[in-house]
Amino acid sequence: MSRLFPAPLLSVALFVLWLLLNLSVSPGNLLLAAAFAVVAPMLLAPLRPQHAHVRRPLVVARLICRVGIDVIQSNLQVALGVLRAGQRPPRSAFVHIPLDLRDAHGLAALSMITTVVPGTVWSELALDRSVMLLHVFDLQDETAFIEHFKHTYERPLMEIFE
Template sequence: MSRLFPAPLLSVALFVLWLLLNLSVSPGNILLAAGLALFAPLLLAPLRPQHAHVKRPWVVLKLVARVGIDVVLSNVQVAAGVLRMGSRAPHSAFVHIPLELREAHGLAALSMITTVVPGTVWSELALDRSVLLLHVFDLKDEAAFIEHFKRVYERPLMEIFE
């Protein structure tokens, strides 16, 4: 069964999305959706990385909630920084963050988190995955920022994936 459906959730999602995007459940669209749901995962299976193993699902929920809160707070902070640009320019800086996280899925999640949170940009990852170069829009205290980043994002990801 797994050879026919290497990614069953992806197959179901493709089937449903095809029908939703076409706003039709005609026999032709159902046939096309079934073909897409069957053949796309089979053809793309060699491109998929190894499967992620989530060790603590509750930590995932806490991390998602924390990232959501940080997105809102960071939006407000960046907007305030832009609005007061004339009176006090933001102190933008590149920060080298030493990483303990080495798992590929965890690093991918960390890169998405830094992309979603306004005011931070993932700039570079060392070849040995030991140091992350991050650009911060308005950096007040580098040591405090690094400690916050590691405590709030890296450690939960280590709990989830390692």
Template sequence: MRRLLPAPWLSLALFAGWMLLTRSFSPGQALLGAAAAVAIPALLASLRPRPAPLKRPGVLLRLVLRVGRDVVRSGLRVALGVLRARHQPPRGAFVTVPLDLRDEHALAALAMITSVIPGSIWSELAADRSRLLIHVFDLDDEAAFIAHYKADYEQPLKEIFE
């Protein structure tokens, strides 16, 4: 069964997506959707990354809640910064954050977190994965930003994945 459906959830999502996109529930479309749902994951199985190790689900839950809180707070800060930009322009800056993370799953999660938080953009990862360049929309204190980033995002990801 595993050889026929190497990623059953992906197959189910592909089938559902096919049926929704075609807006037809005819037997022919269902057959085409099923063929795509079986063939695509089987053909792309070698490209899928290895499963991520998840060691501390409680830390993951706290991280998700923290990121949600920071998305709301940063969204409000960016909105206020845009509204007052005429009188007080934002102090955008590039910040180099030293990294302790090495796991590719943790780095991918860190990239997603950085990208989803308004006012921050993941710009570059050093080839040796030791430094990360981030652009920050409005930066007051670089050292405080680095400390916050490492403590609130990097450290929990390190606990979860490494």
């Protein structure tokens, strides 16, 4: 069964997404959605050699809520920073953040979080995965930012994936 459906949740998501994008549940679309939901994960399985193991689902829910709140707050902060740029230009900076997180899935989630939250962009990851370079739109205190970043994002991801 796992050979036919190597990623069952991905298959379900692809099936539903196909139907939503086509806005039709005609027999032809149902057949194409089913074929896509079965074939795509089988073809993509070799590209994902290790499977993620989520250890703390409650931490996942808290992290998603935290990221949602941060997205809203950061949108407002960046908008105000842009509007006030003539009076007080933002202090953009590149920040080196030492990482304790080593799991590939955790690092991928961290990169998505930093890209989704306005005002931060993941710029580089050291080859040994020990340090990441992050661009920050308006940096007040580098030490406080690093501590906040590690506490808010890295630690929960370590609980989830390691």
